[in-house]
Amino acid sequence: MYNNHDYLNRLYHQHRHQELVGRAERKRLISQLRAGRPAAIRFYQPALAALGHWLVLSGTYLQKKSGALAEQPGVVQPSARGL
Numbered sequence: 001m002y003n004n005h006d007y008l009n010r011l012y013h014q015h016r017h018q019e020l021v022g023r024a025e026r027k028r029l030i031s032q033l034r035a036g037r038p039a040a041i042r043f044y045q046p047a048l049a050a051l052g053h054w055l056v057l058s059g060t061y062l063q064k065k066s067g068a069l070a071e072q073p074g075v076v077q078p079s080a081r082g083l
Helices: 004-035 044-066
Strands: none
Touching: 004 044
8 A cells, every 4th residue: 555655755846846946946037137147947857857857767766666665763673584
């Protein structure tokens, strides 16, 4: 069964990430305007953003597949041998 906390955590992370990206973009544009340079959008910025998004999704998938996300911090899992 899908844990609702994981879903909410992922939504919060995505929202926070978009907020930080927007804030960084605004700061970059403001600094360019103050320097008197025209705002330039580099061709590689969207590609790097897409690559970063893909890396986050694939890392989350690999953690979920390996069971790393299922482990709760502070909870001791009993071993298979009963030790």
